[in-house]
Amino acid sequence: MKRRILSLICAAGFVTTVAACGSSDSGSSASDRVSYHAAFPEFASSDEMYATADSVVSGVVQPGSEVRELAPIVVDSDDPKLNPQAGTEATEEPREPVVVTVHRVRITELHKGPGKVGDVIEVKQLGGTLGKTTYESQETTSLKAGTPYLLFLNTYPDAPASVLTPIQGQYTLDGQGAPQSLPNNRLKLTDADLKRLDRTNKQ
Amino acid sequence: MLPAEGVPFTFSKRRGGDRGIPFTDIRTAGERRRMRISHPVRMIAISSVAAVCIIPAASGPAHATYWSGGMPRADFDIRTFDYNSTWQGPLVRAISNWNGTATPVAIGTLSNSRNTLTVKSYSDTWYGLTTSKGPRNSSRTFTIKMNSRTINRDATNWNNMVTRIFSHELGHGLSLADNPSTSKASIMKYQSWSTLVKPTAYDIAEVNRIY
Numbered sequence: 001m002k003r004r005i006l007s008l009i010c011a012a013g014f015v016t017t018v019a020a021c022g023s024s025d026s027g028s029s030a031s032d033r034v035s036y037h038a039a040f041p042e043f044a045s046s047d048e049m050y051a052t053a054d055s056v057v058s059g060v061v062q063p064g065s066e067v068r069e070l071a072p073i074v075v076d077s078d079d080p081k082l083n084p085q086a087g088t089e090a091t092e093e094p095r096e097p098v099v100v101t102v103h104r105v106r107i108t109e110l111h112k113g114p115g116k117v118g119d120v121i122e123v124k125q126l127g128g129t130l131g132k133t134t135y136e137s138q139e140t141t142s143l144k145a146g147t148p149y150l151l152f153l154n155t156y157p158d159a160p161a162s163v164l165t166p167i168q169g170q171y172t173l174d175g176q177g178a179p180q181s182l183p184n185n186r187l188k189l190t191d192a193d194l195k196r197l198d199r200t201n202k203q
Numbered sequence: 204m205l206p207a208e209g210v211p212f213t214f215s216k217r218r219g220g221d222r223g224i225p226f227t228d229i230r231t232a233g234e235r236r237r238m239r240i241s242h243p244v245r246m247i248a249i250s251s252v253a254a255v256c257i258i259p260a261a262s263g264p265a266h267a268t269y270w271s272g273g274m275p276r277a278d279f280d281i282r283t284f285d286y287n288s289t290w291q292g293p294l295v296r297a298i299s300n301w302n303g304t305a306t307p308v309a310i311g312t313l314s315n316s317r318n319t320l321t322v323k324s325y326s327d328t329w330y331g332l333t334t335s336k337g338p339r340n341s342s343r344t345f346t347i348k349m350n351s352r353t354i355n356r357d358a359t360n361w362n363n364m365v366t367r368i369f370s371h372e373l374g375h376g377l378s379l380a381d382n383p384s385t386s387k388a389s390i391m392k393y394q395s396w397s398t399l400v401k402p403t404a405y406d407i408a409e410v411n412r413i414y
Contacts (some may be wrong), residue, residue: 038330073325080287084286
């Protein structure tokens with residue numbers, strides 16, 4: 001009888017352990033995990049993406065990143081499209097900032113935009129761990145320290161730059177410096193494309 | 204048609220629900236005796252097989268377009284929002300469009316809902332952002348943020364784009380993932396943000412499959 005009880009305890013413990021590893025959306029730890037799902041533009045061509053970007057840089061991600069909260073901007077405008085609360089009584093909204101991870105990128109080649117080779121710029125990505133809560137972005141492929149990237153960026157006066165889209169806006173650079181698309185990026189950008197876009201931009 | 208604020212929902216449509224199938228043990232008494240387990244190793248082996256079989260079933264449909272961050276049911280509410288009429292119209296239209304589909308979807312507004320919508324300007328590149336919190340099987344809530352900055356920058360048909368972005372984010376609440384691997388049209392794709400407004404036949408079929 002004792003042996004049988006021991007068997008049941010062992011089996012129950014084993015199943016619980018396997019279940020905890022295999023399930024991400026249930027269990028007591030789930031409240032400390034928050035999922036982000038974001039909608040982004042999609043570009044039909046590298047020309048369109050290059051034209052939209054404020055800045056296009058090749059650079060190496062520096063060690064150490066920082067998780068921050070991105071608060072919304074207060075828009076004081078009477079234009080109802082720019083300010084959704086223009087003409088209405090301000091309603092209390094939940095204070096829930098967006099959590100981002102800020103990386104530092106040292107520029108190795110400047111294709112478009114302000115700055116120069118050797119500058120270090122800040123680039124943010126959705127998600128990160130803040131306190132005891134991990135915010136996981138479904139679309140984001142985290143930038144890795146020490147890795148060279150080609151980045152298509154939007155820049156802001158009040159916040160770190162953002163990659164135009166997490167799928168199409170970031171490329172690792174191979175040993176020859178050629179951009180490599182993420183697996184789910186249908187936009188295949190070649191080194192020749194990039195050189196052509198750079199030439200056009202400088203004209 | 205949205206229910207009036209604060210009015211409890213009435214559901215005329217079928218609801219998503221427990222699809223568990225009751226079973227009957229058809230083994231003979233002899234077979235049941237032979238199935239008795241008394242050895243720890245055998246017990247663990249059988250348990251591990253059971254775990255492998257049970258966990259995927261418990262974590263939801265295994266399909267490329269399914270997102271486990273969605274709500275457990277297709278009938279849920281969102282906190283009453285009150286933006287100016289320029290925004291309010293296309294936002295309400297997104298809810299009406301989902302509620303008008305032949306699905307169990309029934310989205311209402313309630314003043315004390317824990318699910319929220321915020322429309323503000325963010326210094327970032329996304330149009331909309333859905334945040335999902337809590338276990339799906341108990342206290343799941345979501346927040347939707349819409350970025351007026353990027354919408355105003357990129358809209359070629361402003362009203363359509365506002366409706367589309369909100370419809371897309373509500374689609375996440377309905378467990379639909381981004382960019383489904385299909386050639387069919389879908390509001391969950393990162394395409395046609397200012398033209399494709401209503402949930403498509405594909406989106407409707409996916410919601411009916413999930414709920």
